[in-house]
Amino acid sequence: MFDEAAFIKKSVDELKKLEGKAVIAVSGGVDSTVVAKIGSMALGKNLIAVYVDTGLMRIGESLRVSKIFEKMDLKFLKVDAKEEFLKELKGVSNPEKKRKIIGRLFIKIFERIAEKEGAKYLLQGTIAPDWIESGGGLRDTIKSHHNVGGLPLNIKLKIIEPLRDLYKDEVRKLARFLNLKVAESQPFPGPGLAVRIIGEVTEERLDIIRKACNIVEEEIDKEVKKGMEKPWQYFAVLLPVKSVGIHGDARAYGYTIAIRSVDSIDAMTASFTKLPYSLLEKISIRITDEIKNVNRVVYDITNKPPATIEWE
Numbered sequence: 196m197f198d199e200a201a202f203i204k205k206s207v208d209e210l211k212k213l214e215g216k217a218v219i220a221v222s223g224g225v226d227s228t229v230v231a232k233i234g235s236m237a238l239g240k241n242l243i244a245v246y247v248d249t250g251l252m253r254i255g256e257s258l259r260v261s262k263i264f265e266k267m268d269l270k271f272l273k274v275d276a277k278e279e280f281l282k283e284l285k286g287v288s289n290p291e292k293k294r295k296i297i298g299r300l301f302i303k304i305f306e307r308i309a310e311k312e313g314a315k316y317l318l319q320g321t322i323a324p325d326w327i328e329s330g331g332g333l334r335d336t337i338k339s340h341h342n343v344g345g346l347p348l349n350i351k352l353k354i355i356e357p358l359r360d361l362y363k364d365e366v367r368k369l370a371r372f373l374n375l376k377v378a379e380s381q382p383f384p385g386p387g388l389a390v391r392i393i394g395e396v397t398e399e400r401l402d403i404i405r406k407a408c409n410i411v412e413e414e415i416d417k418e419v420k421k422g423m424e425k426p427w428q429y430f431a432v433l434l435p436v437k438s439v440g441i442h443g444d445a446r447a448y449g450y451t452i453a454i455r456s457v458d459s460i461d462a463m464t465a466s467f468t469k470l471p472y473s474l475l476e477k478i479s480i481r482i483t484d485e486i487k488n489v490n491r492v493v494y495d496i497t498n499k500p501p502a503t504i505e506w507e
């Protein structure tokens with residue numbers, strides 16, 4: 196049985212041994228929020244929580260994240276790095292390259308802040324599936340999770356990962372124990388919407404995927420409120436495939452959105468959610484009605500394995 200109180204006490208005691216300041220990258224997801232909370236219990240204002248607005252976030256995300264951390268006993272900094280990320284991602288379509296660029300930029304920003312603040316440590320919300328799937332040793336690299344495989348080898352900060360051996364269900368238990376609202380929120384990848392746009396990340400594509408993810412979340416959340424079981428994770432993916440359609444009387448040639456919804460326990464394996472057709476239809480109609488340049492919606496019916504949850 197996982198003992199939340201004992202885990203928190205042990206982690207707080209360990210973190211209290213750190214000398215001086217630490218920075219933590221927070222995304223508003225359950226993993227980094229739990230580490231920030233535990234970190235704040237140990238270090239108080241010596242912990243600097245940094246939220247990087249990469250421009251790769253969902254609708255309303257930055258405001259939601261700010262609200263969580265402005266209330267905690269730590270120092271909270273929000274960095275607007277939208278332009279920097281978009282510039283570096285320009286022309287890049289290889290998924291691993293995208294992940295590495297994002298990881299590198301994150302670290303560059305943290306190092307900059309850590310230096311300014313005089314911090315020596317970087318706390319991270321890495322959990323077991325992140326490093327297992329990022330490879331190393333005898334393991335194959337499935338994908339470089341941005342908080343693991345995307346890190347440069349010459350990183351100056353000492354990395355501390357209190358949740359390294361835990362799985363998501365255990366992290367959620369910690370979040371509930373700590374009374375954090377994010378306990379039930381669905382996972383969102385570190386590289387954000389960049390891995391939900393297949394191919395190059397552009398402003399136009401970001402705008403489309405942001406709206407599409409929002410529609411998928413809104414419609415599924417509505418059904419969950421009415422009693423449907425909450426899937427583990429649900430979102431949209433923008434495909435670089437264009438196809439022919441009709442808008443009014445005119446020929447259209449637009450993008451394709453894939454809907455992805457999966458059920459899982461630890462994200463190591465997952466099965467696609469058997470969403471009702473009526474709900475899929477509602478989502479499809481809203482996406483094609485509300486988002487310009489999208490005229491086709493498909494549903495991803497693959498399990499993990501052989502697919503992964505995110506497409507990149």
Ligand code: XMP
Pocket residue numbers: 324325328338339340341342382383384385386428462463499502503504505506507
């Ligand atoms: P995959 O796509 O590998 O995802 O089946 C497993 C779970 O991890 C999330 N994910 C990430 N989380 N940094 C993260 O913190 C990342 O780079 C990353 N990539 C994927 C994914 O959303 C799923 O919940």
